[in-house]
Amino acid sequence: MKWSWKVGTFAGVVVYMHGTFLMLLGWIAITHWMQYHAFLPTLLGVSFTVALFLCVVLHEYGHVFAARRFGIATKDITLSPIGGMARMERILEKPNQELWVALAGPAVNVALASGLGVYLVLTGHFEPVRQISLTHGMFLERILFANLFLAGFNLIPAFPMDGGRVLRALLAKRMEYREATRIAARVGQGSAVVLGFIGLFTNPFLVFVAVFVWIGAAQEAALVEAKSALGSVLAKDAMIPEFRTLSPQDELSKAVTLVLGGWQQDFPVVDQGCVVGMLLRTDMIARLASGDVRANVDQAMRHDFPVASPAEPLELVFTRLHETEVATVPIIDNGRLLGLVTLGKLAEHMMVQTALTKATKMMAGSPLNVDLLAAGADRTCRHVKLGRL
Numbered sequence: 543m544k545w546s547w548k549v550g551t552f553a554g555v556v557v558y559m560h561g562t563f564l565m566l567l568g569w570i571a572i573t574h575w576m577q578y579h580a581f582l583p584t585l586l587g588v589s590f591t592v593a594l595f596l597c598v599v600l601h602e603y604g605h606v607f608a609a610r611r612f613g614i615a616t617k618d619i620t621l622s623p624i625g626g627m628a629r630m631e632r633i634l635e636k637p638n639q640e641l642w643v644a645l646a647g648p649a650v651n652v653a654l655a656s657g658l659g660v661y662l663v664l665t666g667h668f669e670p671v672r673q674i675s676l677t678h679g680m681f682l683e684r685i686l687f688a689n690l691f692l693a694g695f696n697l698i699p700a701f702p703m704d705g706g707r708v709l710r711a712l713l714a715k716r717m718e719y720r721e722a723t724r725i726a727a728r729v730g731q732g733s734a735v736v737l738g739f740i741g742l743f744t745n746p747f748l749v750f751v752a753v754f755v756w757i758g759a760a761q762e763a764a765l766v767e768a769k770s771a772l773g774s775v776l777a778k779d780a781m782i783p784e785f786r787t788l789s790p791q792d793e794l795s796k797a798v799t800l801v802l803g804g805w806q807q808d809f810p811v812v813d814q815g816c817v818v819g820m821l822l823r824t825d826m827i828a829r830l831a832s833g834d835v836r837a838n839v840d841q842a843m844r845h846d847f848p849v850a851s852p853a854e855p856l857e858l859v860f861t862r863l864h865e866t867e868v869a870t871v872p873i874i875d876n877g878r879l880l881g882l883v884t885l886g887k888l889a890e891h892m893m894v895q896t897a898l899t900k901a902t903k904m905m906a907g908s909p910l911n912v913d914l915l916a917a918g919a920d921r922t923c924r925h926v927k928l929g930r931l
Contacts, residue, residue, distance in 0.1 A: 546620055554615075555606055557599065560622040567591060590681065594688050595621060597654060601647040601692060602626040608646035612639045617865075627702075632861065633769075634707075641711035644704040651693035658686040700730030702758035723766040730759035765864070769857045777859050778852035780891050781873045781881030787812045788821055790840035797826055797839065808870035810879055811843045817872055817879050819843035849874050850883065856891065859883055 546558040567588055574587035599621060605628045606616045617629045634640040662668040662683060669680055697705040706726050713722035734756040741748025786800050788809045797809055801823060811819035821843045829842040848862045850871050859871055869885045 549621070553603065553606070555603070555628075556618040558618060558620045560620060562623050563595070563621055566623040586681065590684060593681075593685055595626075597651060597685065597689055597692065598626045600654065601650050601696070602628045604646035604648075604650035605630075605643055608643040609634070609639075612636075612643070614639075614643075629865075633765075637711040637714040640707055640714075644707035644711065647704050648693040648696050651689040651696075655686045655689040655693070658682055658689070662686070698733055698755075699726070700733040700755045700759060701727060701762040703755070706730045706759065706762070720766055723763055727759040727763035730762075731756050734759065769860060775856040775891055776852065777850045777854045777856055777871075777873055777883055778880070780856050780859075780887050781852070781883050782806075782887060783881045785810070785882050787879070788839050789813060790818065790838065790843070792839045794826055794830060794835070794837050794839060794842060797821055798830070801826075806870075806882070807884075808868070808882075809839075810872045810882070811839055812879065816877060817849070817874060819845050820847040820868070820870065820872070822868060822870070847872075851875060852880055856883070856888070860888055863888070 546560045549557045549559050551557070570587050570591050571584055574584040578584065599619065602619045606619070609616060609628075609630055612634070614634065615631045617631060619626055619628050634643055659668070662680075667680060667682070669683055696703050697708065699705040699709040701707070706729075709729060710719075710722045710726040713725055734752040737755065738749050738752030741750075741752060786805050786809060788797060788811050790811055790813055800809065801807060807823040809821045810817050811821055819840070821839055825842050825844065829837050834841070848866050848868065848871050850859045850862065850873055852873050852875050863869070863871060863883075863885060871883045873880045873883060
């Protein structure tokens with residue numbers, strides 16, 4: 543994620559902090575200083591916020607260790623003002639796995655609250671609940687109730703929170719994964735409307751959370767729909783076999799000429815018959831904008847880039863593009879570059895597959911209609927193969 547800084551690596555997972563988190567700490571410090579005009583209350587306010595987000599990180603590590611039990615690694619964790627996000631290598635599509643991984647996060651918060659509760663009772667420091675708030679009361683007891691809030695809030699049945707994934711996992715036990723996602727997304731967006739309505743009359747921050755939940759639900763549904771539409775297509779069926787390559791010694795001006803000529807946006811960099819890098823349009827423009835107009839391709843290309851094999855399902859290629867935030871994947875077989883798969887080509891296949899699926903459902907039941915549909919599908923596929931991106 544952009545504007546994020548590495549905090550450290552813990553248990554094999556890199557933790558990042560988004561720049562806006564520092565803005566949150568600054569806002570907390572300013573508001574406490576304006577209210578109390580004293581250093582100690584301000585320090586306690588900032589310390590409480592840091593401790594609260596440490597609990598959020600532990601929450602995310604609950605997901606990390608639960609996913610690790612199922613053989614799924616986690617790439618990184620990013621901490622932002624609205625919470626934490628653990629980015630896993632692949633989506634959990636088995637209902638039981640998704641259920642346990644989703645519940646592991648809130649379970650950590652419940653465990654933290656229980657441990658703090660036992661300590662406070664045994665030491666005799668537990669204060670009446672009516673004396674506790676986010677800004678008043680004993681520090682540890684405020685952390686206790688904050689963890690209970692985190693557990694309850696995350697179990698709201700709405701993407702991208704844990705409750706949305708719990709709901710989908712339960713639904714997926716009885717129906718197709720895609721349909722379960724659609725229902726969970728609709729429930730999530732309904733929850734967002736309720737949160738936003740409540741926020742209008744209570745706390746404006748809930749309106750912000752509602753927008754975040756609405757967008758998260760829509761993105762989750764769109765991602766699953768896209769993966770489903772590409773499930774039966776192989777990378778070789780969607781690749782572009784006509785493309786241009788560059789060598790590491792070429793000047794960026796050559797790439798500019800090819801881009802302006804309408805050939806393509808990203809270019810494989812080939813040296814002695816092997817793909818050694820990828821020159822992305824964004825990297826090329828950034829290099830030119832820095833004033834280095836005579837730079838060579840090897841100074842702007844990426845050495846770490848995703849690749850795919852021709853027999854690989856297009857669904858996996860889409861996931862790779864989505865996770866790495868690039869627009870082009872080279873298709874390589876035994877070290878030989880065969881073609882490229884782009885986001886534009888993926889979008890074309892998704893539209894065709896979705897249209898054919900809807901048409902199949904509408905025309906099911908009639909032998910004549912099915913035959914006509916098959917003929918139409920054959921013509922459509924031929925047209926798609928002829929239409930190069």
